Amino acid sequence: MxxxxxxxxxxxxxxxxxxxxxxxxxxxxxxxxxxxxxxxxxxxxxxLQTLVKRKVYVGNDQSTGKQFSQNFKQKNLAKTNAHARKVFAYLDKNYHYSLRWSFDSNLNNGDSVSIDTVNSNFFKFYLLHIAAGRSFNSADYKSSSYYIPVLVGANVVKSQPLGSKFTAVNSSSGKKEYYQVVGVLQQNANVPSVYLLDNQNYLNNTIIRPLRRADKMNLTAAQLLAAAQDLIIFDSSRTELNKLTSKFNQGDFFKIRFISVEKNISDFYDSxxxxxxxxxxxxxxxxxxxxxxxxxxxxxxxxxxxxxxxxxxxxxxxxxxxxxxxxxxxxxxxxxxxxxxxxxxxxxxxxxxxxxxxxxxxxxxxxxxxxxxxxxxxxxxxxxxxxxxxxxxxxxxxxxxxxxxxxxxxx
Structure with a gap:
């Protein structure tokens, strides 16, 4: 009807x-x-509320194309890397920080992955759930063992299951590294951006490795520059941040600013x-x-x-x-x-x-x-x-x- x-x-x-x-x-x-x-x-x-509550400051890379091309010329690379190690040593000694640098790479089977290096404070601000295995412990960051413990994303675990050992070239250093899977991230685990809140950075194709002592000793300018974007500094005054900014920008190598998370969120909403x-x-x-x-x-x-x-x-x-x-x-x-x-x-x-x-x-x-x-x-x-x-x-x-x-x- x-x-x-x-x-x-x-x-x-x-x-x-x-x-x-x-x-x-x-x-x-x-x-x-x-x-x-x-x-x-x-x-x-x-x-991002954990960052907001701790009143942290986040790095923002504002280096120009001219600076980049000049500093990363082959003839200037040794000098640029030396400056980067000097800046990082100052950062590591005097500040509380959370660091992550990320570089694209390929596994031996041809799969495209991102190899991320993080320090121990990273997990204080980004709560990544582990679906299987374990997260890093304090010994993982101090270890100099042949096999580096890693966490893998939901897609990587299909070819590199929990407990497996494999090799990959870490493009951030250009070196072949040996990994052992100790933990598997939850499906669609992600790291939110403090600049673009409407974007998602998924970790399904990511290998996360700890920042170890050997990494600190051999740090490159490319790694530091990648880490400077979203580098988190906490428990520091504005005066102390100004000193760190001066260290970064000394000699016109880089141009880094540190902005509070609240300011980043406010700027995003304004746009x-x-x-x-x-x-x-x-x-x-x-x-x-x-x-x-x-x-x-x-x-x-x-x-x-x-x-x-x-x-x-x-x-x-x-x-x-x-x-x-x-x-x-x-x-x-x-x-x-x-x-x-x-x-x-x-x-x-x-x-x-x-x-x-x-x-x-x-x-x-x-x-x-x-x-x-x-x-x-x-x-x-x-x-x-x-x-x-x-x-x-x-x-x-x-x-x-x-x-x-x-x-x-x-x-």
Whole structure:
């Protein structure tokens, strides 16, 4: 009964129905992206609260291209490395810090991985959950054993299981290293960026090794420069930070600044807020247009078919059946509108699970969508459903309140 009513009353104005559908698809895409981005931002900000509470400062590499090309010329490299070791020795002796440098490499089987070197304080600020095995202990950082203990990501463990030993060239030093897997990271473990809160740096294709004494002795400028970005300094005054900044920037080798995490987050929101508000207004405007079309189309369709509706009511159709029919009609439109968004989200997530996206972007996909994408899609659909169904239900209720012009005796 309902579908026959929908076909006879609403589908006669197919152009308006398609226009409504197009508006709702547009709203679905924009609201999905906006919600997804906001969920990542909120999740990353929550992950950074440990840094915020400790009032830490984070390194920001502002070295120019000219400085880089000059300092890393072959004839200047020895001098640049000597400066880097001098700066690091000063840092290691006088400051509390959390360090991580990351370089892309390849395993012997051809898999692309990132080899990350971290010091013991790294895990104080980034709580990476271990799915199997163990995390590093204090002895791992002091050890000079032949095999370096490592943690591996969810994709690396497929070829290098817990307890296995393997070799790889660490591109940060150019040396072949021998590793033993002591722990496996949880799927989709990630390190949030203090600069881009809407980005995720996944560790599924990552090998994490400890910063050992030998690494400190042979540190290179490339390693220090990679570590300077996001280098965390804690329990230090602004005066002490200024001294460290001067050490880094001495001799025009580097240009490093230290900025508080609160300032980084504030700067991000200053930039992000404007874009988010613009998209929110745009999606709201599209929804307003869609609602206006829905209201106008529904009222006209019901009014034009008033005689038929009156006839149906006289034959036993109840007025609340009219309300049910228009709600079912709008529900079908909303479902059709969210399908393209669902297909896009699914294909995008599948792309992120492919190795071609890069080691720090690849996710492990256990279902159709990751949790953030699923939540964004559901919220977008529920918003669409609530607004449109409420609008069309109000129109139908108002129509039912009118005295029908035609009665059976008038025929």
């Amino acid at each position: 309902y579908f026959e009513f929908i076909r006879n009353v609403f589908l006669k104005k197919l152009v308006l129905t398609l226009l409504t559908l197009l508006c709702l698809i547009s709203f679905g895409f924009i609201s999905y992206h906006l919600l997804r981005s906001n969920l990542y931002v909120l999740n990353n900000e929550r992950s 992000y807020r404007g874009t988010a508000i613009m998209f929110a207004i745009f999606s709201l405007a599209i929804m307003v247009i869609a609602v206006l079309i829905i209201v106008w189309n529904t009222w006209n369709c019901l009014s034009e078919e008033q005689s038929e509706i009156a006839l149906r009511i006289s034959l036993g159709m109840r007025q609340k059946d009219v309300l049910s029919a228009v709600i079912i009609y709008q529900l079908l439109i909303d479902i059709l509108a969210i399908v393209p968004v669902l297909l896009y989200a699914g294909s995008y997530s599948k792309m992120l699970a492919d190795s071609s996206v890069g080691s720090s972007s690849q996710i492990v996909l256990n279902g159709l969508l990751p949790r953030a994408e699923t939540a964004s899609l559901l919220i977008s659909f529920v918003l669409m459903l609530l607004i449109t169904v409420l609008a069309i239900a109000l129109v139908a209720a108002h129509f039912n309140g009118k005295t029908l012009a035609l009665r059976m005796g008038d025929e």
